[in-house]
Amino acid sequence: MPNVLVIDDNPAVATALETLFCLHDITTRAVASPEDGLALLARERFDLVVQDMNFHADTTSGDEGVALFAQIRACHPDLPVILLTAWTSLESAVDLVRAGAADYLAKPWDDRKLLATVNNLLELSEARRELARHRSGEQRRRNALERDYDLRGFVFADAASERVLALACQVARSDLPVLVTGPNGAGKEKIAEIVHANSAVKSGPFVALNCGALPGELIEAELFGSEAGAYTGAQRAREGKFEAADGGTLFLDEIGTLPPAGQVKLLRVLETGAFQRLGGNRERQVKVRIVSATNADLRALIASGQFREDLFYRLNAIELALPPLAERADDILPLARHFLPPGKQFGDDAMRALLAYRWPGNVRELRNTIQRASLLARSAMLGAADLGLPAGAEHAASATGEEPNRAAIEAALQRSGGVVSQAAADLGLSRQALYRRLERFGMERPGAHRD
Numbered sequence: 001m002p003n004v005l006v007i008d009d010n011p012a013v014a015t016a017l018e019t020l021f022c023l024h025d026i027t028t029r030a031v032a033s034p035e036d037g038l039a040l041l042a043r044e045r046f047d048l049v050v051q052d053m054n055f056h057a058d059t060t061s062g063d064e065g066v067a068l069f070a071q072i073r074a075c076h077p078d079l080p081v082i083l084l085t086a087w088t089s090l091e092s093a094v095d096l097v098r099a100g101a102a103d104y105l106a107k108p109w110d111d112r113k114l115l116a117t118v119n120n121l122l123e124l125s126e127a128r129r130e131l132a133r134h135r136s137g138e139q140r141r142r143n144a145l146e147r148d149y150d151l152r153g154f155v156f157a158d159a160a161s162e163r164v165l166a167l168a169c170q171v172a173r174s175d176l177p178v179l180v181t182g183p184n185g186a187g188k189e190k191i192a193e194i195v196h197a198n199s200a201v202k203s204g205p206f207v208a209l210n211c212g213a214l215p216g217e218l219i220e221a222e223l224f225g226s227e228a229g230a231y232t233g234a235q236r237a238r239e240g241k242f243e244a245a246d247g248g249t250l251f252l253d254e255i256g257t258l259p260p261a262g263q264v265k266l267l268r269v270l271e272t273g274a275f276q277r278l279g280g281n282r283e284r285q286v287k288v289r290i291v292s293a294t295n296a297d298l299r300a301l302i303a304s305g306q307f308r309e310d311l312f313y314r315l316n317a318i319e320l321a322l323p324p325l326a327e328r329a330d331d332i333l334p335l336a337r338h339f340l341p342p343g344k345q346f347g348d349d350a351m352r353a354l355l356a357y358r359w360p361g362n363v364r365e366l367r368n369t370i371q372r373a374s375l376l377a378r379s380a381m382l383g384a385a386d387l388g389l390p391a392g393a394e395h396a397a398s399a400t401g402e403e404p405n406r407a408a409i410e411a412a413l414q415r416s417g418g419v420v421s422q423a424a425a426d427l428g429l430s431r432q433a434l435y436r437r438l439e440r441f442g443m444e445r446p447g448a449h450r451d
Helices: 011-023 034-043 063-075 087-098 111-148 159-172 188-197 216-224 260-272 298-303 309-315 329-339 348-356 362-376 393-400 406-415 420-427 431-440
Strands: 003-007 027-031 048-052 081-085 103-106 178-181 206-210 249-253 289-294 318-321
Touching (some): 003 034, 011 027, 011 111, 034 048, 048 063, 048 111, 063 087, 087 103, 111 159, 159 188, 188 206, 188 249, 188 289, 216 260, 260 309, 329 348, 329 406, 406 420, 406 431, 420 431
Parallel strands (some): 003 027, 081 103, 178 318, 206 249, 249 289
16 A cells, blocks of 8 residues: 655644545655654655645745755655645745656645645556566576676677577577577677587587688588698698587578588588588598577578578577667667777767667677777767767657667656656657657656656
8 A cells, every 4th residue: 555654734734634645545644844754754665755845834935845855855866745835935846846846736735636646656656666676676687697607798788688698598508509590780699609608518619600701612611621632722631610619619600691502511410410521531520519690581591492491490499589789779878888998988969869870780880880989089078979870860760750769768758857748859759659658668657747
């Protein structure tokens, strides 16, 4: 049951409020002085405070109420406070609302309006507590993930990234092949490194091969090695990636570009663990954990005859789907700060631009943007202009029809102090459109007084 504290030196007012709230199942405590109110707040948890502005019969300045609110705000910054004011202190009450008070009501008050305001604020307080519990649980999970596993320096704050990392660590101990999917620049190789670092073969080598970086006639030699004279220019025997990765992990990036002949031979190695060097006839045996990655739709390549279905199922025993950076927007600022060199920092406009931009090049583009801006900026404080993002990037959501993400909305609300109209203007939205997005993301809605 919600718990409300009333601080008012008028016994009739305190009794009326207690009666009104108790009739609507709201537990209420009342005290007559600021000192008693502050002492009670230090001992017990309350969801809301209703405080008077004047505590001496011979004064109407509201100074006592201002001082009380300042102390409550300092000690309990998230506790909503409703001000009860006479007309003589109305200006002070308005100033306090600008400073963070939840609302003000003139005496005598309207019961229905007061109850509606109180219920809205109590719902908001419960939503904030639930969000805090949720975030606390998320932080505990992340701390446990970072404590129990080697994440290879992977920087993340988004729940989508956390899910991928948790699954990668979970499957790492098996010897099943893993397929990492996601767009270019999203961090697929880093996920492969995490699988290796937490696997039973972590003490073995981690060998990477970009299948799309080599012509088709050389890919087999890279994978399986070659004997001297196997092809023009092959003056000596050399081992391939499979031999180099024996006892460890072989990471095959851009697996969708592997030519048909290479697909056949790769399938055989996966089935038997045996292969021959190019130009050789001696069977070689290796034990290698395979992690592959692709930004292509392998099922579409299968349908068009460009990729073997049996190879796909061999590689895809477990799939780790890494979303693009735009779909894990809570990672953007932590990553940007990670790439920022010592002595540099972001201005507010730069952070807004970072959050608003869609990052089609993903983490790689973000890293390059930060490094370039840090090198060329004349000031230690990087602004939006230093980032070199497209003009109007701060309002890309409204200009291009794209949705502002959760992180951008949270940042706008924080900058505006919870004033919805100001946050909406910052995002290029109407107030009603911002409310719809708050509901869509399951975010708490600021009180109506903050519109």
